[in-house]
Amino acid sequence: xxxxxxxxxxxxxxxxxxxxxxxxxxxxxxxxxxxxxxxxxxxxxxxxxxxxxxxxxxxxxxxx
Amino acid sequence: xxxxxxxxxxxxxxxxxxxxxxxxxxxxxxxxxxxxxxxxxxxxxxxxxxxxxxxxxxxxxxxxxxxxxxxxxxxxxxxxxxxxxxxxxxxxxxxxxxxxxxxxxxxxxxxxxxxxxxxxxxxxxxxxxxxxxxxxxxxxxxxxxxxxxxxxxxxxxxxxxxxxxxxxxxxxxxxxxxxxxxxxxxxxxxxxxxxxxxxxxxxxxxxxxxxxxxxxxxxxx
Numbered sequence: 231x232x233x234x235x236x237x238x239x240x241x242x243x244x245x246x247x248x249x250x251x252x253x254x255x256x257x258x259x260x261x262x263x264x265x266x267x268x269x270x271x272x273x274x275x276x277x278x279x280x281x282x283x284x285x286x287x288x289x290x291x292x293x294x
Numbered sequence: 295x296x297x298x299x300x301x302x303x304x305x306x307x308x309x310x311x312x313x314x315x316x317x318x319x320x321x322x323x324x325x326x327x328x329x330x331x332x333x334x335x336x337x338x339x340x341x342x343x344x345x346x347x348x349x350x351x352x353x354x355x356x357x358x359x360x361x362x363x364x365x366x367x368x369x370x371x372x373x374x375x376x377x378x379x380x381x382x383x384x385x386x387x388x389x390x391x392x393x394x395x396x397x398x399x400x401x402x403x404x405x406x407x408x409x410x411x412x413x414x415x416x417x418x419x420x421x422x423x424x425x426x427x428x429x430x431x432x433x434x435x436x437x438x439x440x441x442x443x444x445x446x447x448x449x450x451x452x453x454x455x456x457x458x459x460x461x462x463x464x465x466x467x468x469x470x471x472x473x474x475x476x477x478x479x480x481x482x483x484x485x486x487x488x489x490x491x492x493x494x495x496x497x498x499x500x501x502x503x504x505x506x507x508x509x510x511x512x513x514x515x
Contacts, residue, residue: 236312236322239339240301243327248335251346273401278389278412278433285377285397286346286361289333 245290252287255279267291297328300366303373304334307362311336314448314475317468318351318358318461333376336362345388347379351455352462358455359383359390360448372486380451381410382460394439394446405438407445443483449476 249263256266259280266280266287275281304326315322323339337360338349348357363377377397381390393410400406415432422429439446449472455461456468465471488495496506 235320236316236324237339238305238308238312238324238326240305240326241328242297242301243329245329245331248327248329255346273404276431276434278431281410281433282359282379282381282383282390282393283346285363285379285395286335286337288377288397289329289331289335289363 248286249290252283252290255283297330299370300328300332300334301326303366304328304336304364307364307373308336310475310478311448313471314452315349315358317463317465317471318452318455319349320352320464322349333363333365336364345383348383348385348388352464353460355385356455356460357383357385358451359393380446380448382451382455390433393433394451395436396442396445398442400436404436406442407439408436409439409446410435411437443487447476447479449479 252266253263256263259277261277261280266275266283269275270280270284270287275284308324308326311324312322315324325335325337325339327335327337329335337347338358340346340348343350343357345357345359347359347361349359351358358380359382360380361378362375364373364375366372367374375396375398377395379393379395381393383390389412390410391412393412394407395410396407397404398406400408410433412431412433418432418435419429453472456463496508499506
């Protein structure tokens with residue numbers, strides 16, 4: 231599915247795989263996932279790197 | 295919702311993004327993930343960058359960072375962006391200095407479409423103090439930007455990077471490409487707005503001389 235020089239790759243992934251991406255950043259920033267969710271839901275994430283991550287993490291929280 | 299429909303819609307959206315990304319990235323690579331809960335994520339393949347959502351631009355050290363989270367509308371006909379984040383990230387700090395964000399249903403007092411700026415904001419600190427609020431970083435403010443329907447797009451952001459010469463275009467005709475892509479976006483949004491506000495649109499069309507009639511009533515069961 232290439233176009234020009236770019237490339238699009240479709241995948242079916244588990245939420246666990248997505249969670250692994252999130253957890254890697256959280257580990258570097260020394261924060262637990264539970265605390266991250268708590269602060270994110272309250273819109274109280276003051277760590278800018280974690281704020282950047284919040285929208286990606288949102289896909290993990292559907293129905294949670 | 296079938297996974298294929300979700301991935302097909304995401305692929306179509308992503309191919310449109312590539313047209314824009316190719317203006318500032320040598321070989322943009324996108325991942326479309328079906329995460330199995332009715333939602334898809336479109337994001338850069340960051341395997342070579344090592345930071346979620348980051349994509350190298352033509353300027354070393356200046357990364358583009360973005361995610362799109364989406365689903366399909368209840369009919370399964372249209373891709374619906376639930377959240378998006380498009381930002382300028384500095385490689386060494388891994389922080390976004392500027393981020394255009396859309397978070398559908400963010401909160402009663404927060405704009406769905408907004409801008410975050412990460413910078414020193416001493417004067418903003420004064421505003422917070424005068425309004426009896428605790429000091430907080432500038433990047434936590436949600437600066438409204440266009441509302442749900444006409445929010446800034448990837449095209450706008452890439453144009454900003456190019457116009458301010460933060461990145462170098464890969465093609466001389468980047469303005470024409472962006473103009474064409476913006477036209478597509480505006481038409482897509484106009485159609486969505488027409489579906490949502492059909493009576494108002496019909497009234498406007500009639501005032502312009504169009505003959506517009508409501509659809510027939512569905513047969514009663």
